Amino acid sequence: MLCDRCKKNEATIHIETIHDGKRVKTNLCAECARHEEKEGSLAALGFNLAEVLFHQMSGKTSAPAPEKESVPGIVCPECGWTLEKIRRHNGQLGCARCYETFAPMISDVIGKVQKGGVHTGKRPGQRARADGAAKLEIERLKRLLDDAVRREEYENAARFRDAIRRLEEKSAASKAKRATKKESAR
Amino acid sequence: MTPETADVLLGNEVSFLAGADAGNGCDIAISSRIRLARNLAEMPFPGSASDEMREKISDAVADVVDPRLFGGKVHLFEMASLSPVDRDVLMERRLASADFIRRTGGAKLLVRNDERISLMVNEEDHIRLQAIRPGFQLPALWEEISRIDDRLGRKLPFAFDEKLGYLTSCPTNVGTGMRASVMLHLPALTLSGRIGATVQGIQKLNLAVRGIYGEGSDNRGNFYQISNQHTLGESEEEILGRFSAVIDQLINFEREARAALLQKDRFGMLDFVGRSFGALRYAYKMPGGEALNHLSGVRVGVDMHLFENLDIRCVNELWIATQNGHLQKNAGRELSAAERDVERARICREKLRQGRN
Numbered sequence: 001m002l003c004d005r006c007k008k009n010e011a012t013i014h015i016e017t018i019h020d021g022k023r024v025k026t027n028l029c030a031e032c033a034r035h036e037e038k039e040g041s042l043a044a045l046g047f048n049l050a051e052v053l054f055h056q057m058s059g060k061t062s063a064p065a066p067e068k069e070s071v072p073g074i075v076c077p078e079c080g081w082t083l084e085k086i087r088r089h090n091g092q093l094g095c096a097r098c099y100e101t102f103a104p105m106i107s108d109v110i111g112k113v114q115k116g117g118v119h120t121g122k123r124p125g126q127r128a129r130a131d132g133a134a135k136l137e138i139e140r141l142k143r144l145l146d147d148a149v150r151r152e153e154y155e156n157a158a159r160f161r162d163a164i165r166r167l168e169e170k171s172a173a174s175k176a177k178r179a180t181k182k183e184s185a186r
Numbered sequence: 187m188t189p190e191t192a193d194v195l196l197g198n199e200v201s202f203l204a205g206a207d208a209g210n211g212c213d214i215a216i217s218s219r220i221r222l223a224r225n226l227a228e229m230p231f232p233g234s235a236s237d238e239m240r241e242k243i244s245d246a247v248a249d250v251v252d253p254r255l256f257g258g259k260v261h262l263f264e265m266a267s268l269s270p271v272d273r274d275v276l277m278e279r280r281l282a283s284a285d286f287i288r289r290t291g292g293a294k295l296l297v298r299n300d301e302r303i304s305l306m307v308n309e310e311d312h313i314r315l316q317a318i319r320p321g322f323q324l325p326a327l328w329e330e331i332s333r334i335d336d337r338l339g340r341k342l343p344f345a346f347d348e349k350l351g352y353l354t355s356c357p358t359n360v361g362t363g364m365r366a367s368v369m370l371h372l373p374a375l376t377l378s379g380r381i382g383a384t385v386q387g388i389q390k391l392n393l394a395v396r397g398i399y400g401e402g403s404d405n406r407g408n409f410y411q412i413s414n415q416h417t418l419g420e421s422e423e424e425i426l427g428r429f430s431a432v433i434d435q436l437i438n439f440e441r442e443a444r445a446a447l448l449q450k451d452r453f454g455m456l457d458f459v460g461r462s463f464g465a466l467r468y469a470y471k472m473p474g475g476e477a478l479n480h481l482s483g484v485r486v487g488v489d490m491h492l493f494e495n496l497d498i499r500c501v502n503e504l505w506i507a508t509q510n511g512h513l514q515k516n517a518g519r520e521l522s523a524a525e526r527d528v529e530r531a532r533i534c535r536e537k538l539r540q541g542r543n
Binding site for chain 1: 225227228229230231233234310324325326328329332335339340343344345346347348349350351352353355356357358360361362364392415416417418419420421422423424426427430431434438
């Protein structure tokens with residue numbers, strides 16, 4: 001099957017989307033998929049972007065005869081994987097060491113698919129912030145409260161307001177408890 | 187722990203449907219799920235590990251997962267020793283991914299008795315920890331899964347990088363390794379022709395839209411799974427906060443679309459619901475995709491109080507009982523596609539004849 005966009009290359013990526021309730025099938029070659037990706041139309045289709053990116057990158061280094069595994073380049077000293085192998089595994093890496101081995105390529109992929117380059121979330125051995133979940137719930141209840149007020153559903157609004165108050169009191173109490181614990185530990 | 191068959195779960199209420207009539211925006215948000223991807227340090231990822239290595243990894247994980255860590259009795263399932271029907275049952279109960287049930291060497295699944303906590307060993311990553319519940323309740327899920335992850339992290343050395351966070355087999359999951367997803371039932375947005383624009387809007391916000399069973403599955407029955415795309419660069423709470431705001435908005439859109447449809451085209455809406463009910467109540471051959479579509483119609487009718495004698499529990503039970511694995515489990519043997527359609531129709535007729543269960 002030929003690519004819908006360039007009508008030249010063999011289509012290797014097949015995407016089904018729903019437009020106005022109608023099913024639309026799109027068939028693309030790797031190159032055109034990359035173009036579409038740049039335009040932002042593929043980004044969030046549940047579509048394996050990493051696969052395309054790695055495909056493209058290993059394509060750059062591969063010799064003109066792609067019959068055998070012929071990418072000279074880098075080999076991970078830990079697991080022995082090459083870019084070609086990563087591509088064949090849909091953009092999955094062989095081991096944690098691959099993150100170092102293929103660092104430039106991976107940071108390219110991360111730059112395209114992630115929001116930032118630095119982890120700011122929880123870490124092993126360190127507890128998640130105790131009030132994290134409560135904070136989330138309070139945010140959500142506040143949105144529900146605004147919404148209820150907007151709709152003039154005052155009974156519901158009162159319910160949300162009370163729930164917010166209870167949660168805020170609870171998290172303030174546990175904060176105080178943690179503070180005294182810290183104090184007495186000193 | 188001795189490996190079991192899927193039979194041990196069949197008496198349970200399905201985790202993501204249980205108590206679905208208890209509020210939490212359940213009429214539109216069917217269920218919420220959070221998955222955390224973790225890998226053991228110094229071990230090759232499952233894709234490059236030998237069968238022997240994967241067995242070693244799954245033993246190491248299974249050894250530390252006990253009732254205390256999971257907060258309840260734990261069941262163990264080994265993909266290699268399960269029948270295809272049993273594996274389908276695990277997928278339909280949303281405990282295992284479609285990719286996982288096809289794996290063999292060292293692919294083990296640990297499930298807490300209530301099915302709300304589960305862990306796939308040797309899927310794409312060594313560990314995929316999952317928490318799932320009915321309705322829209324991400325904060326409670328995050329609190330629970332994070333606590334279990336803390337306990338796991340004290341017993342197992344995770345692959346972690348100061349800058350990149352939790353290292354995962356695919357760089358699309360690196361960082362928090364967290365995917366949150368909410369399954370939404372959006373029939374009114376579909377009927378009113380606004381679903382295309384809605385899906386595009388969601389995608390612009392960097393969220394993924396998928397069918398019921400995740401990657402590669404379609405949106406049968408007007409069910410859509412929305413999940414976060416980014417896993418690195420924001421904390422878990424920031425990701426969940428942003429994500430929840432979008433879901434709240436989508437729930438509102440659907441609610442408004444339902445009210446508008448009922449007001450503008452009352453008979454159109456009643457017809458949609460009535461036809462679905464009619465087909466399920468009287469048909470003698472019912473393919474799986476068609477069943478899901480009609481169950482969507484009946485579900486929206488129940489949500490909007492258009493039926494006097496049918497409750498959401500009945501719809502939920504049919505939803506799971508009509509899927510291939512459960513259908514064959516219930517029949518006690520493997521069925522051909524044609525036999526399944528006949529059996530599926532029979533179950534629907536009987537259940538809807540009874541109405542309330």
